[in-house]
Amino acid sequence: MNHLDDLGFFQQIVRSGSLTGAARGLGISLSAVSKRLQRLESRLGVTLALRTTRRLTLTPEGELYAARGSAILDDLDELESALLSTQDLLAGHLRVNASFGFGRRHVAPLISAFARRHPRLEILLDLSSFPPHLDEHGFDVIIRVGEPPDARWIARRILVNRRVLCAAPSYLQEAPSLHTPEDLIHHRCLVVRENDSSYAQWRFESADDQRITRTVRVGGPLSSNDAEAMTLLALDGHGVLLRSWWDVHGHLDSGALIPLLPEWRGVRADFHALYPAGHRSSVRARRFVDFLEREMRGRVPALERSD
Template structure:
């Protein structure tokens, strides 16, 4: 049982993000937390965390220990739940990561409905302006759009979704409407800073034609709602997910541009890091997510 407790301790430590934060959560001293980590590493003969005075990160061995350890802890919890007759086996703490805008608009309501169906589950929802590492931050589920860069994660596609190019009618009256993606180089494009490698690069496809266009403009932000607001004010052209702009397009506040060109897909997926064993709370949440999206009038952009 000491090995199981060590796995649980390491999960708390990684979720907390620092020795001092873990110590507060465990109600022990930072020195005791550091000593226990050192004892685990000595027993295993590997370094689990790379750490200095200001930060810590998982080593390759630490990532494996955390990922497989959480699965083991989850399986033990599931076994104990199965031995309790007459009780809902969907229980425990569930940690979710989603984007700020989508999380506020859709996932918060989803979580509210989910815990009504499964009252023995507690949910910790963390919204961020960029996807966070599920393993290192000890998240059970992440809500993602588009292609997944991390091949070690498992994903379930929840719904098709499109990105759209659009601008306010007033801007198009002043600057003209692009007829081809290359025309965007002559327009004021409002850029969302999410991926520094692809900053200001917009990609398009029509049939076999594929092209990338370097765009620029006088406004950029790391917040999608701000970029949409600037477009509504007539400052320029934006590329956003359908759920963010469909309502504005429907009432004429924004106009879709170049609809015949496909932008990089933005399908909605639930991702998780569990390998062979997926805890019931995770399976239940993902199933509920798919059911909820199917029953909700979620804009897809015509996909």
């Protein structure tokens, strides 16, 4: 095996975080991974990682080999992509992270279309409940709500989005009156326990130019860590739901869910595609984000007011 194969092999180990994970990712046995890593260390004359089957810690030499190796492999991918770009083709690896719901509904279909255009591109779509740290896991593009707190990453807005308060007609038939956000304390609210956010605190802003904000602590007998499950419970008339426009606009259009409190609206929750700034970004990442920005426009109806 050549040195480039060794670089790619070690990158897989680093991304997996353990020998067991690397074996699973490479489709080979754990003993084969362990033996190959030993041969690599023997060739280099250094210890690259302290490891068990469940955990791996890089030595300083391993950190250097991983960092420089990643840069070398990225440069080679960039070179091939630059040559293919004259034919409007891309090659190499593209690692994309998104949330489960949005990833399944929108990112996966767009990756399918992008892959058809670039058959030499290897794409990994990683879906997760929690957004990864920007500098961890080696993602080329991370799709998340909100802009990045780190100037080393570029944020491109791919979808204007807002939380929408709604409920099924069957619930509203016997529900208490609802005129202000504070009235929600008298309602059965369907709480989505996602990420590390204050999930029981619902935030609103006035729909007029004054932009008055309100935060209400809500509660109810039903909650879940899965947003789709709570949407189904809302459709069955179990309570009031605060969900993203992209997720419930179809139910609002059909009348299965009714928008509430027209004088108030949930806070903005735009989706951005993030990729590293400067030389750390790749042609593949930039082209994919261009594609997302262009193709996402027709997938979700525009908000009536997006200011």
